[in-house]
Amino acid sequence: MPLLDAAKGIACAVIVGHHLSRYGPMPAGAYALAPDLFAWLSDQGRLAVQVFLVIAGFLAAASLAPDGTLRVDRPVARILQRYGRLVMPYLAALTVCVLVAAVVRPWLDEEVVPASPTFGQLVAHGLLLQDLLGYESLSTGVWYVAIDFQLFALALALVGLPTLLQRSSGGAGGGGAGARLRARWAPVALVIVLAVASLALFNRNAGLDDTAFYFFGTYGLGMLVFWAGRATRFSTWQGAVSLLALVGAGALAIDWRSRIATALVTALLLAIAQRRQWLSPTHWPAAAVPLQRLGRMSYSLFLIHFPVLLAMNAAVANAGPHGAWVDAVGLVATFGLSVAAAALLYRWVEARPASWRGVFTLFAALLVSGLVVSH
Template identity: 70%
Template sequence: MPLLDVAKGLACALIVGHHLARYGPLPASASALAPSVFEWLADNGRLAVQVFLVIAGFLAAGSLAPDGVLRIDRPLLRVFQRYGRLVMPYLAALSVSVLAAALVRPWLADEAVPAAPGLAQLVAHGLLLQDLLGYEALSAGVWYVAIDFQLFVLALAAIGLSELLQRRWALHLERSRWLAVALVLMLAIASLAVFNRNAALDDTALYFFGAYGLGMLAFWIGRATRRSTWRFAVALLVMVGAAALALDWRSRIATALVTALLLAAAQRHGSLVLGAWRPLLRLGRISYSLFLIHFPVLLLVSAAVAHLAPVGPWTALLGLITVFGLSIAAAALLYRWVESQPVTWPRLLALFAALLACGAVTWA
């Protein structure tokens, strides 16, 4: 689905831009050249995360239950596969981030540089529990990886519950499909109306399931065979989103709603398979690796620029452009060597050991 690759590529570029406008000493100087652009990126670039959440939900629905019925026989194996797919490049990027932070710490006195990690902190990151356990993040955006995994497990649990209820109540297959959709819809409404309005829950999937659930619903809506059913479902999705925004306006939810509606329409009209500009397609395919690896690149370039040259506006801007270019190159390598490789226990354990070893280097 090339359109999804394009959306992921553009959204990832915005997220990287958001981090480049916020972290390290370079944006403070470079922002003098285009203050409104840097201010917008710093304040609103994070909204692109909602695009990733909606697309993740869209793909999860297509993978787990494209027709509203659970399509996997071994749910625990699927959970492991999802964990491995997320964590393999994540562990590799974290290892680079830990080493980069150790290298720049003597040169770069900036709050963006993480402190030397402890063993428990490293293990918590490897298990995607760092936010729930209250540890400082070792890299920018690592919270998303933990949330993505939680959301996948929650979606799988909701669809699995519909299967159990279907067997208990001996429902007809067509009704069981609607049951799964109804459970996801109710969970999304609960998230939009209650959980997403409680900042204390932003370390949990409940806070973000509104956007993720909109993506799942968009997938099922796009597959509706009857035009009347499609129109009714779209109207229902609009009403749910509008009610959530009327209750409490949140730009992140508005972004998620628009993204979900566009995906439903694109799938309905077959636009997801249309071709696109090849560089954008490539950027979309490596977007997850880019999301993971750009922060250590930012630390290294920021330290080099700050140490080797006076940090003026043009020097800082050139440094940020260099960060973006090197991040894409590093992401291409991370994608080729790690993300695109099959998930296996030996690879996972080796990458986990590499993270611990990199942490041990910083203790010496």
């Protein structure tokens, strides 16, 4: 789906720009050259995360339950597989960040530089529990990785619960067309209920922002868009999309949140693109292939850009007296170097099959690196 890759590429570039505009002395020096751009990136750039959440929900529905019912034979194995695919590039990037932070700490007197990690902090990050256990993040944006994993596990549990209950009651072998219809729609109904609860209640409670319940409204919109796109009749699709729009509008009427508005617009645009078959590769122009490639390695870019930002801030800050243009060039160079580093991380780690041997090796590398720089 090249269009989704392109959307992820644009969203990731905005998120990287958000961090470039906020962290270190370079954005402070370059601010005067483009104050409106820096202000927008700093204040609103984080909203691009909502695009990732909607697309993640869309792809989760396509993978786990394309017809509404769970199509996974071994749910626990699937969750562990998801963990492996998420954490291999994540652990590699965290190791780089721990080492870079140790190098630049004497040269960059900024709060943005993470402190020397503790053993418990390293283990918590490796298990994606750092926010739930109250540890300071080793890198910016790593909260998203933990939330993505929670959301995937929660989505799998929701779509699998009706099948599990049916089997436990001994009803797996029959029931006729009515039972099959209920089995198909029960998971969709559960996703709708939890998505509405998230949009109306959980997402308004900042104390829940370390859990999947806070973000499931956005993720659920993506899942529901995918299922709506499976409708063969235009009237059915139109009704489903209208219902999604009403749910989103109702949530915004209760409490206006820019993040939910962004998610709703993304979901509706995705619904239209799916219906018009714009997601097909045949509708993708060759001139936009570089953007598609950026989207494919957007996860690696999201993970690795922060240590590059730390290193460049330290280098520019200690280069002697300079003007705003030097800081601006430094920010552009940071983005370019981040893309190059992401290409290496994608090729060497993310694009390779996940394995427990790889997970354990990278986990050990993170622990050893953290313990070395802490002593």
